[in-house]
Amino acid sequence: MPGSTWELHLLLLLALGLGSQQALPPPCESQIYCYGELLHQVQMAKLYPDDKEFVDMPLSMAPDQVLQSFAELAASHNHSIPRQQLQEFVWEHFQAAGQELESWTPEDWKASPQFLQKISDARLRTWAEQLHLLWKNLGKKMKPDVLSQPERFSLIYSKNPFIVPGGRFLEFYYWDSYWVMEGLLLSEMTETVKGMLQNFLDLVKDYGHIPNGGRVYYLQRSQPPLLTLMMDRYINHTDDITFLRENIETLALELNFWAENRTISVSSGERNYTLNRYYVPYGGPRPESYSKDAELADTLPEGSQESLWAELKSGAESGWDFSSRWLVGGPDPDSLSSIRTSRMVPVDLNAFLCQAEELMGNFYSRLGNNSQATKYRNLRAQREAALTALLWDEDKGSWFDYDLENQRKNYEFYPSNLTPLWAGCFSDPGVADRALKYLEHSQILSYRHGIPTSLRNTGQQWDFPNAWAPLQDVVIRGLAKSTSPQTQEVAFQLAQSWIRTNFDVYSQKSVMYEKYDISNGGQPGGGGEYEVQEGFGWTNGVALMFLDRYGDRLRSGTQLTTLAPQCLTAALLFNLLLR
Numbered sequence: 349m350p351g352s353t354w355e356l357h358l359l360l361l362l363a364l365g366l367g368s369q370q371a372l373p374p375p376c377e378s379q380i381y382c383y384g385e386l387l388h389q390v391q392m393a394k395l396y397p398d399d400k401e402f403v404d405m406p407l408s409m410a411p412d413q414v415l416q417s418f419a420e421l422a423a424s425h426n427h428s429i430p431r432q433q434l435q436e437f438v439w440e441h442f443q444a445a446g447q448e449l450e451s452w453t454p455e456d457w458k459a460s461p462q463f464l465q466k467i468s469d470a471r472l473r474t475w476a477e478q479l480h481l482l483w484k485n486l487g488k489k490m491k492p493d494v495l496s497q498p499e500r501f502s503l504i505y506s507k508n509p510f511i512v513p514g515g516r517f518l519e520f521y522y523w524d525s526y527w528v529m530e531g532l533l534l535s536e537m538t539e540t541v542k543g544m545l546q547n548f549l550d551l552v553k554d555y556g557h558i559p560n561g562g563r564v565y566y567l568q569r570s571q572p573p574l575l576t577l578m579m580d581r582y583i584n585h586t587d588d589i590t591f592l593r594e595n596i597e598t599l600a601l602e603l604n605f606w607a608e609n610r611t612i613s614v615s616s617g618e619r620n621y622t623l624n625r626y627y628v629p630y631g632g633p634r635p636e637s638y639s640k641d642a643e644l645a646d647t648l649p650e651g652s653q654e655s656l657w658a659e660l661k662s663g664a665e666s667g668w669d670f671s672s673r674w675l676v677g678g679p680d681p682d683s684l685s686s687i688r689t690s691r692m693v694p695v696d697l698n699a700f701l702c703q704a705e706e707l708m709g710n711f712y713s714r715l716g717n718n719s720q721a722t723k724y725r726n727l728r729a730q731r732e733a734a735l736t737a738l739l740w741d742e743d744k745g746s747w748f749d750y751d752l753e754n755q756r757k758n759y760e761f762y763p764s765n766l767t768p769l770w771a772g773c774f775s776d777p778g779v780a781d782r783a784l785k786y787l788e789h790s791q792i793l794s795y796r797h798g799i800p801t802s803l804r805n806t807g808q809q810w811d812f813p814n815a816w817a818p819l820q821d822v823v824i825r826g827l828a829k830s831t832s833p834q835t836q837e838v839a840f841q842l843a844q845s846w847i848r849t850n851f852d853v854y855s856q857k858s859v860m861y862e863k864y865d866i867s868n869g870g871q872p873g874g875g876g877e878y879e880v881q882e883g884f885g886w887t888n889g890v891a892l893m894f895l896d897r898y899g900d901r902l903r904s905g906t907q908l909t910t911l912a913p914q915c916l917t918a919a920l921l922f923n924l925l926l927r
Contacts, residue, residue: 376564418437445518461535475851504562521561528544535892626662666689699735702735706772
């Protein structure tokens with residue numbers, strides 16, 4: 349099968365003109381969960397509505413036995429196995445998805461964490477208590493078999509229990525876990541956070557990076573690098589310097605993965621700048637979305653299929669799977685077949701790394717290693733200069749993704765454009781107020797139920813009309829850095845709108861969702877490759893963060909002004925006059 353061997357991955361790397369990149373992570377070697385005829389036949393037969401279900405199913409016997417039995421079955425049918433016999437083969441050789449995990453109640457969960465007392469609205473406080481209770485529902489731990497017989501599972505063994513997003517996502521995910529941890533820390537569950545952090549650190553030690561999620565089929569790609577920030581938040585809550593000292597080199601190793609495998613040199617004027625991009629140099633369909641990727645590739649010329657699959661994996665690495673962000677500049681900006689993730693220099697990735705470099709400088713300084721502290725502070729300064737030179741637009745007052753092929757910025761609106769503000773990767777204190785003007789000009793503040801993910805409706809889940817919790821946090825906490833009362837007030841009003849949307853939907857359905865449709869009064873989101881999922885880890889975490897930050901002001905009902913402004917800031921003065 350194309351893209352199933354290490355040699356073909358290297359050929360793809362060279363074909364993309366990127367052979368100068370350094371040490372690549374090892375490809376997933378499982379001929380059941382990652383590539384091969386068995387995976388191809390099962391997924392293309394669409395035995396399950398969601399391709400992810402099959403690759404999450406544990407084996408009932410050793411993989412060699414499964415592969416031998418399948419080879420005999422395939423040969424007996426000239427490699428065209430009838431659907432019913434294929435289904436019977438799976439029933440005989442696999443167990444139901446989720447069997448390798450057990451429900452787990454975190455031992456450090458307590459009934460009444462202090463932050464609840466800061467919430468003055470009684471209905472919101474009751475809701476916050478319910479969100480706090482959801483950590484029990486989302487807790488998982490692995491059965492001993494995953495350690496003793498790892499070859500029978502797609503799940504990667506982790507010794508500590510963890511919090512999952514919810515729904516179809518039965519394992520932990522990299523960037524989701526940051527906002528989950530923020531919520532857990534407010535819930536005073538520091539031991540749970542430490543265990544999740546240790547799991548991630550162990551993955552870096554074993555694989556050199558943190559995979560997209562806790563499955564072997566995710567090993568080819570990572571996700572937005574927030575491990576250093578996770579450590580910072582844990583240390584701020586616990587002052588556990590011993591844990592930091594024990595793991596500082598592992599944090600450095602993870603950043604090295606991005607430096608060695610995801611860097612790109614960009615020229616501007618007479619200078620070259622080094623920045624990072626999402627880039628996965630592996631072909632083959634994503635195992636968890638195999639049939640969709642294969643069918644999409646069938647719409648392209650045969651020589652373009654491997655590149656398409658690599659770009660789809662790069663889009664998944666970004667966390668934005670998928671979005672018009674990665675289609676701009678392609679031959680058909682409304683078709684996923686035009687995806688070109690690796691050809692963009694993303695604002696958010698470079699802001700995350702800029703923040704991580706600053707935190708590493710602070711960590712090393714605190715540990716008394718001044719030479720390493722200086723190294724990371726210099727890296728941070730170089731990255732801020734590159735962000736300013738290549739991604740910042742003085743006239744518009746925002747940063748923008750940079751299109752490498754067309755050598756221009758992508759001026760479409762995405763909340764990620766303001767990630768440097770959230771990450772503190774700027775020097776001019778006036779950028780928060782400039783960002784407010786950018787939001788006004790883009791008419792983003794006219795949306796009453798949340799900040800849209802984009803202004804383009806492509807049917808992809810990381811586009812309009814969906815709104816996602818982490819992107820609300822990026823914009824709101826970014827604006828809150830301003831010293832201007834007006835800009836801070838807009839941050840609060842945006843938080844109020846998001847809390848209202850979450851609360852109203854929860855009041856109707858008793859569920860938190862991964863994303864919300866903000867086009868019609870705030871509803872569960874849609875689009876993309878699967879149905880909207882319930883749970884939901886990072887949505888809960890962001891809601892708790894806003895309830896903690898603004899708990900004395902947030903309201904659950906219609907106590908706020910019913911004025912429907914075209915621009916939120918036009919109503920702020922009205923609100924202030926009423927006080």
